[in-house]
Amino acid sequence: MGCGSGRWARMVAPRVGRLHCIDASHEALAIARANLASCRNASFHHATTETAPLAPASCDFGYSLGVLHHIPDTAGALADCVRLLKPGAPFLVYLYYRFDNRPLWFRALWQASNLVRRGVSALPPRAKHTATDLIAFTVYWPLARLARVLDRVGLPVASVPLSFYRNSSMTTLRTDSRDRFGTPLEQRFTRSEVEAMMRKAGLVDMRFSPAEPYWCAVGRKGTA
Numbered sequence: 001m002g003c004g005s006g007r008w009a010r011m012v013a014p015r016v017g018r019l020h021c022i023d024a025s026h027e028a029l030a031i032a033r034a035n036l037a038s039c040r041n042a043s044f045h046h047a048t049t050e051t052a053p054l055a056p057a058s059c060d061f062g063y064s065l066g067v068l069h070h071i072p073d074t075a076g077a078l079a080d081c082v083r084l085l086k087p088g089a090p091f092l093v094y095l096y097y098r099f100d101n102r103p104l105w106f107r108a109l110w111q112a113s114n115l116v117r118r119g120v121s122a123l124p125p126r127a128k129h130t131a132t133d134l135i136a137f138t139v140y141w142p143l144a145r146l147a148r149v150l151d152r153v154g155l156p157v158a159s160v161p162l163s164f165y166r167n168s169s170m171t172t173l174r175t176d177s178r179d180r181f182g183t184p185l186e187q188r189f190t191r192s193e194v195e196a197m198m199r200k201a202g203l204v205d206m207r208f209s210p211a212e213p214y215w216c217a218v219g220r221k222g223t224a
Contacts, residue, residue, distance in 0.1 A: 021042055097189065
């Protein structure tokens with residue numbers, strides 16, 4: 001759900017019988033089609049979480065990574081996804097975290113970056129793309145590479161902003177910069193809030209990853 005350019009779908013497609021790639025953006029689906037051109041088992045649907053053209057309880061597995069926090073009703077969108085799963089099927093989700101496991105200075109740094117996001121997201125498309133690329137080259141890349149150097153010499157990097165990207169390509173940095181700063185709506189949740197939404201959507205046996213990015217969690221659709 002929210003396949004975007006198909007970045008994760010390219011990894012999933014070889015491991016499943018049929019992969020349904022769903023996105024609300026025509027442009028994103030066009031890129032996903034091109035990126036998955038060699039995957040004969042991929043189907044593409046221009047739809048939202050509410051209008052996905054799949055039957056309820058028809059899917060063996062589902063995932064939505066870095067998407068649902070951009071939807072006003074995140075809890076409702078999550079429930080829409082779970083509705084498509086068979087009982088017992090797993091659902092993997094990644095939602096932006098509210099820095100509930102970070103120190104005060106880290107949260108203050110995010111507040112400053114959020115002001116930048118509000119300005120950048122309001123720009124016309126071409127200017128927005130230029131601005132997010134500039135952020136990727138001048139902020140993401142230097143901090144990520146600093147973290148990689150520190151990591152290689154055996155120093156802790158958890159407190160370095162964007163250290164998660166220390167081994168990522170420039171393409172990933174540009175894509176994630178655009179996703180982070182180019183969107184007008186960004187919601188963040190604590191771990192307990194994510195767990196509560198998952199439970200309300202009908203998921204059980206939830207497990208959270210203890211590593212970045214936060215929060216990434218999986219649960220199974222209950223049988224009740």
